[in-house]
Amino acid sequence: MRVIFIxxxxxxxxxxxxxxxxxxxxxxxxxxxxxxxxxxxxxYKNIKExxxxxxxxxxxxxxxxxxxxxxxxxxxxxxxxxNLFFVENNYFFDRKGIYNEDNVDYPDNYLRFGLFxxxxxxxxxxxxxxxxxxxxxxxxxxxxxxxKIIFNNNVKTILTIHNLAYQGIFNKDSLKSxxxxxxxxxxxxxxxxGNINLLKGxxxxxxxxxxxxxxxxxxxxxxxxxxxxxxxxxxxxxxxIGILNGxxxxxxxxxxxxxxxxxxxxxxxxxxxENKMALFKELNLDFDIEKPLYSMITRITNxxxxxxxxEIFDKFMELPINFIILGSGDKDVENRFLELNKIHKxxxxxxxxxxxxxxxxxxxxxxxxxxxxxxxxxxxxxMISLRYGTIPIVRSTGGLRDAIIEYNENVRCGNGFVFxxxxxxxxxxxxxxxxxxxxxxxxxxxxxxxxxxSNFSWENSSKEYLKVYNKLLSF
Ligand code: ADP
Numbered sequence: 165m166r167v168i169f170i171x172x173x174x175x176x177x178x179x180x181x182x183x184x185x186x187x188x189x190x191x192x193x194x195x196x197x198x199x200x201x202x203x204x205x206x207x208y209k210n211i212k213e214x215x216x217x218x219x220x221x222x223x224x225x226x227x228x229x230x231x232x233x234x235x236x237x238x239x240x241x242x243x244x245x246x247n248l249f250f251v252e253n254n255y256f257f258d259r260k261g262i263y264n265e266d267n268v269d270y271p272d273n274y275l276r277f278g279l280f281x282x283x284x285x286x287x288x289x290x291x292x293x294x295x296x297x298x299x300x301x302x303x304x305x306x307x308x309x310x311x312k313i314i315f316n317n318n319v320k321t322i323l324t325i326h327n328l329a330y331q332g333i334f335n336k337d338s339l340k341s342x343x344x345x346x347x348x349x350x351x352x353x354x355x356x357x358g359n360i361n362l363l364k365g366x367x368x369x370x371x372x373x374x375x376x377x378x379x380x381x382x383x384x385x386x387x388x389x390x391x392x393x394x395x396x397x398x399x400x401x402x403x404x405i406g407i408l409n410g411x412x413x414x415x416x417x418x419x420x421x422x423x424x425x426x427x428x429x430x431x432x433x434x435x436x437x438e439n440k441m442a443l444f445k446e447l448n449l450d451f452d453i454e455k456p457l458y459s460m461i462t463r464i465t466n467x468x469x470x471x472x473x474x475e476i477f478d479k480f481m482e483l484p485i486n487f488i489i490l491g492s493g494d495k496d497v498e499n500r501f502l503e504l505n506k507i508h509k510x511x512x513x514x515x516x517x518x519x520x521x522x523x524x525x526x527x528x529x530x531x532x533x534x535x536x537x538x539x540x541x542x543x544x545x546x547m548i549s550l551r552y553g554t555i556p557i558v559r560s561t562g563g564l565r566d567a568i569i570e571y572n573e574n575v576r577c578g579n580g581f582v583f584x585x586x587x588x589x590x591x592x593x594x595x596x597x598x599x600x601x602x603x604x605x606x607x608x609x610x611x612x613x614x615x616x617x618s619n620f621s622w623e624n625s626s627k628e629y630l631k632v633y634n635k636l637l638s639f
Pocket of ligand 1: 180181182183185461462463491492517518519520523543545546
């Protein structure tokens with residue numbers, strides 16, 4: 165079977181969050197199952213700077229009214245995990261940011277990603293002869309729309325929703341610039357409260373929809389997490405399922421990871437402490453090494469529960485702990501953490517940036533990882549933490565609920581700490597429970613072992629995707 169992924173990010177080429185991890189690893193695992201897999205990405209400035217070994221494949225133009233957009237297609241000669249293609253249009257993609265600059269979205273994102281979708285679909289149909297086209301989030305949601313409306317093609321499309329909070333909502337005039345007919349501006353198609361909603365187009369026009377955890381697939385059909393699309397999703401519930409994301413167990417592997425200071429597995433788990441020492445040294449920190457290190461590695465957005473962290477911050481700092489947060493996003497919240505950093509220098513550090521290598525070092529060095537999310541479609545950081553012997557403390561929502569079970573002496577499979585209501589005192593209580601565990605080495609090791617032995621790799625979940633593809637082809 166020939167499966168084409170069309171997406172806006174994929175690790176290690178370009179990544180802003182979990183979407184990049186998933187798109188960068190699932191194709192590899194589908195290939196291991198014997199499928200022929202292709203991935204098409206925009207040729208962003210920072211990918212260009214990597215000086216990859218590329219082969220020119222084709223060029224094409226899209227004409228909309230009097231506007232002509234030219235695209236070139238390249239293949240990466242050295243990616244043997246799957247077939248990787250780039251779509252080049254320098255006006256759209258030779259920019260400093262991916263989606264935004266200085267936290268302000270590019271106003272022409274509809275055109276950038278809409279026409280990328282158009283061009284990728286054209287390339288696929290002409291050169292790649294796909295059985296399935298698998299698209300991701302709002303950025304590529306126009307693929308099934310163009311597929312049915314412009315190309316009148318019957319190749320099967322599947323949309324994965326990684327986060328319903330981002331829908332790609334634009335002015336209704338954008339339809340014309342995207343070369344799409346006016347009749348799509350209707351409530352059963354792309355119209356959304358007077359605007360157009362690209363994700364809604366994906367949901368309506370794709371043949372099948374998946375999202376990234378079983379719990380989230382139910383949550384998004386309700387008002388609280390549906391962000392206005394709950395009705396549309398409910399209408400499509402016969403063709404909607406949740407498949408828990410996996411992580412790439414080759415890439416996230418404390419035994420082999422070249423980015424951490426010292427490799428380890430459960431049998432020499434004490435090497436985590438060496439990682440911690442080296443991290444403190446590199447970051448010039450005067451932290452007490454004997455105290456447990458709590459960490460967060462996160463996009464700084466409303467979704468991630470940072471308001472709860474800020475609410476308990478003083479009380480958290482009174483505990484015998486250290487805390488490091490690596491993240492970027494909302495400027496006000498970033499500044500709050502930078503201020504707090506000045507006050508609690510001897511036990512708290514905020515690193516305001518995106519830094520892949522540092523993230524690996526922090527996963528390896530930490531004792532506990534905090535994810536007090538308001539909502540979390542899947543969440544990968546809790547799985548990465550388990551793999552690195554770092555115990556997650558999470559709120560029970562979406563994929564966090566599907567992956568983490570509260571530790572309890574009487575429950576054998578407990579792998580972390582879980583709180584339920586979105587309340588800061590509940591978070592603080594969970595942190596205190598984790599501190600008790602830290603002081604009982606034998607029990608602590610049991611929980612670490614359960615986490616390190618669990619399997620959240622793509623090996624299981626990639627098979628679920630294959631089932632969906634096969635089902636689609638049998639329709
Ligand atoms: P989301 O997709 O909502 O951002 P996930 O938990 O699914 O959340 O995935 C987050 C991914 O992004 C993880 O691989 C995490 O380590 C990474 N990440 C988030 N923020 C940073 C950062 N500032 N620096 C490096 N990696 C980060």
